[in-house]
Amino acid sequence: GAVVSQHPSRVICKSGTSVKIECRSLDFQATTMFWYRQFPKQSLMLMATSNEGSKATYEQGVEKDKFLINHASLTLSTLTVTSAHPEDSSFYICSAAGEPVQNTEAFFGQGTRLTVV
């Protein structure tokens, strides 16, 4: 299947700083990317959906000013956690979907483990 790469895989940052996570589709053009957050022993929670060249659509309860999403090209989307706090520590996962084929699947990155200290 298609490959989606996330970087970094792990990051530790100090409270109050910002962290950027990159998500790249390596062998296809991702018209849409999704960002998820997963707390321990819980399911994936969709945070936002982004289409290349337009503003992201955030799920209810997700602060758009705290979780900045940029989808500037068909192969790259970034999630920036601004002014991170310990409660933002989580597993962040991106996924990408390709050309508008009617029933395309989405492919997931390997995830980024964020720890805020």
Added chain:
Amino acid sequence: DAKTTQPPSMDCAEGRAANLPCNHSTISGNEYVYWYRQIHSQGPQYIIHGLKNNETNEMASLIITEDRKSSTLILPHATLRDTAVYYCIVRVAGWTGNQFYFGTGTSLTVIP
């Protein structure tokens, strides 16, 4: 919002078939059934998807009931590496922007 119901956990003996059920009684005509799995601390892995016909690939088979209100994922010969959380998702087709909402999934443990 997730529109599927799955048992929280299941066990399966190594080498035997693992049958994972999923209820999606409110599925609409333009929604596909997708299955993903997540091995601990990794991103979800795509397994299979279908609309109304049964589907088979190198990983698994997907059996969808005639009324489409439920489906079963079949791993024909489970191995220890199949231990994971399996998610059943229904999603509208037609546009890549249609979201994948994850439910609680089924934690499958393959026992030696």
